[in-house]
Amino acid sequence: MADLDRSSDNVSADSTEQSSKVSNVEFSEDEEMLIAMVYNLVGERWSLIAGRIPGRTAEEIEKYWTSRYSTSQ
Structure with missing residues (x-):
């Protein structure tokens, strides 16, 4: 039973790490401009x-x- 508790802790820690990594992704200036242009055309799609x-x-x-x-x- 204790093994199950530890494995669920690892999963939540891993998912927290992954979500923080995604938010720190760098975008090039060209990508930023393209995102802005396409956003103006299609919105939040x-x-x-x-x-x-x-x-x-x-x-x-x-x-x-x-x-x-x-x-x-």
């Missing part, structure tokens, strides 16, 4: 935007956008 940038996921782009252009600040 992150999968469409990600489809225009090889190697990027919709989640990475959405986290980048919300961390950079959040209106709640």
Whole structure:
């Protein structure tokens, strides 16, 4: 039973590490400009935007956008 408790702790720690890594992803100036241009055309359709940038996921782009252009600040 104790083994099950420890394994669930590892899973939650791993997922926390992964989510913090994703938010720290660097984008090139060209990628930033492309994201802004496509966002102005299609809005918050992150999968469409990600489809225009090889190697990027919709989640990475959405986290980048919300961390950079959040209106709640």
